[in-house]
Amino acid sequence: MLHRNAVTTDSEKKKWQKIQSFCKKARDDEFEFAWIDTCCINKDSSAELSEAINSMFQWYRQATKFYVYLADVNDVKQLARSEWFRRGWTLQELLAPRNIQFFSYNWAKLGDKKTLLGTFAALTRIPVECPGLLGVKQKGRKIWHTVSWVIFDVNMPLLYGEEGVKAFLRLQEEIFKVSSDITIFAWTSPQPSPNDIYTLHGLLAESVDWFADSHDILLGRPRYFTGQEPYTMTNMGLRVTFPVVAYLEDTPFTCLAYIYCGRRTTANMKSVVENLGIYLTKMGHIFYRIGTNCLPVIETDWRREPWQSCTIYVPQKGRDRNLEEWGGPEEWGGKVSRRWA
Incomplete structure (x- = not known):
């Protein structure tokens, strides 16, 4: 958990600013509650961390609105070089939410998944016509049509330290x-x-x-x-x-x-x-x-x-x-x- 009085390092200050901006944006969109992975998971508890990781796809799918903050992007032209496309969690963040909005480093709106669909298809090689790219459960796609960008409806226990x-x-x-x-x-x-x-x-x-x-x-x-x-x-x-x-x-x-x-x-x-x-x-x-x-x-x-x-x-x-x-x-x-x- 991140407390304002405990914020001392530059890294912690950036996290705190992200949380403040996120909450302000959620309030502007008339939400009473908001969840952010920066501070809403007790990572000192292996049980809570495991539950969060296994549940996150469904949490994202059930969210009314989902924000993606791209700290290394100034405008849409820079999307391709964003670190977000190289993270392990990016795929479920892209596919699970039905309503997802993207923001630049200063919280300027870049667009949503529908307006940026062509860009995401080109960067990820997920076909534009794929229902999963639009937040709809995919049906009938072949395994290795899917595995080149890969999400499956299977549950796997986490094995810490597994290569x-x-x-x-x-x-x-x-x-x-x-x-x-x-x-x-x-x-x-x-x-x-x-x-x-x-x-x-x-x-x-x-x-x-x-x-x-x-x-x-x-x-x-x-x-x-x-x-x-x-x-x-x-x-x-x-x-x-x-x-x-x-x-x-x-x-x-x-x-x-x-x-x-x-x-x-x-x-x-x-x-x-x-x-x-x-x-x-x-x-x-x-x-x-x-x-x-x-x-x-x-x-x-x-x-x-x-x-x-x-x-x-x-x-x-x-x-x-x-x-x-x-x-x-x-x-x-x-x-x-x-x-x-």
């Missing part, structure tokens, strides 16, 4: 419980290198950055495959069912799996959807994803190629090992058979 990779993996496991959208696997690893094809990965991404190029992914399902079994986490890894085809014997890749999604492109003056897949390699009874620097386009006749629907197990751990350590295909698997499953 980012583990937290993001845990988030994806929570998503499994409420969604069967297979586009959760439509990611590519950043900063690809020549050795990337040999690195062993699980099926889950380690960072939201790995979905930076997934905003245009479309969900699709060829009529030649029926149904999709639920995927679950087991003691052998993630259990999934993919349509797969084995590669030729002289290739470093074991197989190609179709992940039921694609990208729209133009071919012969026509708009078409290219089917996408992922590369998998088999080691014993489990698989790993390899070649994660791309989502290969599947150019095949589904009726003629030897595709088969296979249930596999893919562990997330062990991604620091690579095929070179195993001595190459001849030493860890021999020739790749088309009847490998």
